[in-house]
Amino acid sequence: MRPDTRAVHLPQPPIEGSRPISVPIYQTSGFVFDDPAVMADGMSRPDGPFVYGRYTNPTVRSLEEAVSGMEGGAGAIATGSGMGAINTVLLGLLKPGDHLIAQKALYGGTAAMINELVGRFGITVSYVPEDDPAALRAAVRPETRLVYLETIANPIAQVADLPGMCAAARDLGILSVVDNTFASPILCRPISHGADIVLHSTTKYLSGHTDVVGGIAVFADEALWKKVWHFSIELGASADPFAAWLTLRGMQTLALRMERHCSNARLLATRLAEHPAVSAVHWPGLPGHPSYELAAKLLPDFGGVFAFDLAGGREAGEKFMSSIRLALLAPSLGGVETLVLHPATTSHRSLSAAELSRHGITEGTVRIAVGIEHPEDLWEDISQALP
Ligand SMILES: *Cc1c(COP(=O)(O)O)cnc(C)c1O
Numbered sequence: 086m087r088p089d090t091r092a093v094h095l096p097q098p099p100i101e102g103s104r105p106i107s108v109p110i111y112q113t114s115g116f117v118f119d120d121p122a123v124m125a126d127g128m129s130r131p132d133g134p135f136v137y138g139r140y141t142n143p144t145v146r147s148l149e150e151a152v153s154g155m156e157g158g159a160g161a162i163a164t165g166s167g168m169g170a171i172n173t174v175l176l177g178l179l180k181p182g183d184h185l186i187a188q189k190a191l192y193g194g195t196a197a198m199i200n201e202l203v204g205r206f207g208i209t210v211s212y213v214p215e216d217d218p219a220a221l222r223a224a225v226r227p228e229t230r231l232v233y234l235e236t237i238a239n240p241i242a243q244v245a246d247l248p249g250m251c252a253a254a255r256d257l258g259i260l261s262v263v264d265n266t267f268a269s270p271i272l273c274r275p276i277s278h279g280a281d282i283v284l285h286s287t288t289k290y291l292s293g294h295t296d297v298v299g300g301i302a303v304f305a306d307e308a309l310w311k312k313v314w315h316f317s318i319e320l321g322a323s324a325d326p327f328a329a330w331l332t333l334r335g336m337q338t339l340a341l342r343m344e345r346h347c348s349n350a351r352l353l354a355t356r357l358a359e360h361p362a363v364s365a366v367h368w369p370g371l372p373g374h375p376s377y378e379l380a381a382k383l384l385p386d387f388g389g390v391f392a393f394d395l396a397g398g399r400e401a402g403e404k405f406m407s408s409i410r411l412a413l414l415a416p417s418l419g420g421v422e423t424l425v426l427h428p429a430t431t432s433h434r435s436l437s438a439a440e441l442s443r444h445g446i447t448e449g450t451v452r453i454a455v456g457i458e459h460p461e462d463l464w465e466d467i468s469q470a471l472p
Contacts, residue, residue: 107334108144108147108330108333109143109144110144110326110327110330111135111142111143111144111326112326112327113138113142113326114137114138115136115137115138116134116135116136116137118134124136127140128140130311130314131149131160131162131310131311131314132160138323138325138326139318139321139323140318140323141163141323142324142326142329144326144327144329144330144333145163145323145324145325145326145329147329147333148161148163148287148301148324148329148332148333148336149161149162149163149301151333151336152270152285152287152291152301152303152336153303153304155270155274156265156270156274156275156276156283156303157274157276157277157305158276158283158303158304158305158310159304159305159306159307159310160303160304160307160310160311160314161301161302161303161304161310162301162302162304162310162313162314162317163287163299163300163301163323163324163329164299164300164301164302164317164322164323164324165298165299165300165322165323165324165325165328166286166288166298166299166300166322167194167266167284167285167286167287167288167289167298167299167300168194168195168198168286168300169300169322170284170285170286170300170301170302170322171194171195171198171264171284171300172198172320172322173302173313173316173317173320173322174262174282174284174302174313175198175199175202175233176316176320177312177313177316177317177320178230178231178260178313179202179206179208179230179231180208181206181207181208182207182208182228183208183209183228183229183230184208184209184210184211184226184228184229184230185199185202185208185209185210185211185229185230185231185232185233186210186211186212186213186221186224186225186229186231186232186233186259187199187210187211187212187213187232187233187234188212188213188214188215188233188234188235188238188245189212189213189214189215190215190235190238190239190241190243190444190445191233191235191238192235192238192239192264192266193239193432195233195264199233209228211224213232215234215235215238215243215244215245215246215250216243216244216245216246216249216250216376216379217246218246218249218250218252218253221250221253221254221257222253222256222257225257225259229257229259230259230260231254231259231260231261231262232250232254232259232260232261232262233262233264234247234250234261234262234263234264234280235263235264235265235266235267236263236264236265236266236267236268236272236273236275237267237268237369237388237390238267239267239390239452240367240390240391240392240428240444240446240450240452241367241391241392241444241445241446242267242367242368242369242374242376242387242388242390242391242392243369243375243376243445244369244376244379244380244383244384245263246379246383247263247273247275247278247279247280247383248278248279248383251263251275251278251279251280251281252279254279254281255279260281260282260309261275261279261280261281261282262280262281262282262283262284263275263280263282263283263284264284264285264286265283265284265285266284266285266286266289266290266419267289267290267388267390267418268384268388269285269289269290269291269339269343269419270339271290271339271340271343272343272347272384272385272386272387272388273383273384276303276305278383280305281304281305281306281309282302282303282304282305282309283302283303283305284300284301284302284303285300285301285303286299286300286419287299287300287301287332288300288417288419289417289418289419289420290339290342290343290346290389290418290419291332291335291336291339291419292331292332292335292336292419293335293336293338293339293342293419293420293421294331294335294420294421295417295420295421295422296331296335297328297331297332297335298328299324299328299329299332300322300324301324342421342457343386343389344386345457346388346389346455346456346457347370347386347387347388347389348386348460349389349423349455349456349457349458349460349463350368350370350387350388350389350390350391350455351368351370351386351387352460352464353453353455353460353463353464353467354366354368354370354371354391354393355371356464356468357393357467358371360468360471361396362395362396362397362401362471362472363393363394363395363396363471364394364395364396364447364449365393365394366391366392366393366394367391367392367393367394367445368387368391369384369387369388369391370386370387389418389419389454389455389456390418390419390452390453390454390455391452391453391455392428392446392450392451392452392453393450393451393453394446394447394449394450394451395449395450395451395471395472396449396472397449397472398447398448398449399429399430399448399449401449401472402427402429402430402448402449402450402451403427403430404470404472405425405427405451405470405471405472406425406426406427406430406451408469408470409425409466409467409470410466410469410470411423411458411462411463411465411466412424412425412453412456412463412466412467413425414426416431416432417454418454419454420454420456421456421457421458422456422458423453423454423455423456423458423463424453424454424456425451425452425453425454426451426452427450427451427452428441428444428446428450428452429441429446429447429448429449429450432452433446453467
């Protein structure tokens with residue numbers, strides 16, 4: 086071969102007698118076959134030979150198997166974002182005329198997507214509290230397909246009654262879908278409480294280092310996994326191998342990070358609750374949080390994301406945001422750095438004070454996604470920014 090051709094067809098030295106410790110990044114869009122039957126097999130199932138990057142990839146499958154294993158699932162589909170996973174499941178399962186039931190407190194992107202489904206795709210929705218199986222039973226109709234829940238909701242950390250809600254869904258013959266992003270599989274494994282599908286924005290705790298966007302859907306049942314996979318390969322929300330690799334790399338320290346996120350949150354929530362400038366702290370590990378008793382039964386610890394209300398309202402919230410130094414003003418959560426945001430002037434800026442209160446927040450509410458820094462450095466920063 087001439088150099089021109091050698092530059093195109095690169096050697097791939099076989100690895101024999103040893104194997105890599107770290108999962109390799111298979112940065113390839115497709116795979117080569119000796120036998121067309123093997124290729125056809127790979128195109129027909131999620132656990133077959135590797136064919137094409139939009140179907141899956143060895144690095145991506147490593148992530149799918151790892152998260153599915155942690156969640157106790159039969160299989161998983163990794164996606165390019167958390168919203169990609171949510172849409173893979175909602176669009177893969179719902180059709181015009183179907184009804185879905187969702188909890189009232191939902192991640193903003195999910196709430197907006199459900200409005201799209203209702204406005205443009207002929208799907209109807211009913212909202213129920215996340216901890217009220219009787220309300221779920223009352224809302225169900227013959228055309229109800231699924232109930233959509235979040236283990237811990239944003240920003241005031243309501244905890245869903247997963248055992249009660251999933252058991253009711255099972256009795257009613259509808260699927261239960263749980264966004265487990267805020268808890269991570271370290272704090273909660275919804276399939277063990279009866280969920281059919283578990284969703285994550287892996288952008289958050291699973292990857293943990295604020296350097297990648299990704300998502301995953303984990304299925305309790307193999308047939309349902311394969312059904313949604315067939316749809317997902319046409320939808321094209323697939324995960325990129327490098328993003329999957331970054332997620333795998335971050336995930337190896339998930340349990341250690343969660344321990345620190347939770348203990349840091351406990352210290353900050355406890356001290357904030359005693360501070361005269363703070364009128365309320367919404368961390369489910371504090372007695373007095375509406376989910377405290379449920380959370381204490383369901384979760385070994387209470388997560389790293391919570392909100393607190395400044396008694397001084399909007400002005401105090403704005404002053405807090407401009408005074409904070411170590412914590413960063415940024416969206417997202419679940420990374421090693423502590424992030425803060427003031428919903429009334431950012432994520433929830435289009436809402437009136439009355440609408441804010443329907444989300445359980447005020448104009449003085451600050452949301453904090455606690456990182457893994459030394460807790461006393463965080464407290465020094467937060468306390469100097471309080472009025
Ligand atoms: C961030 C987030 C999502 C969306 O995930 P992306 O990776 O940003 O697409 C969905 N649900 C929850 C609870 C989230 O925090």
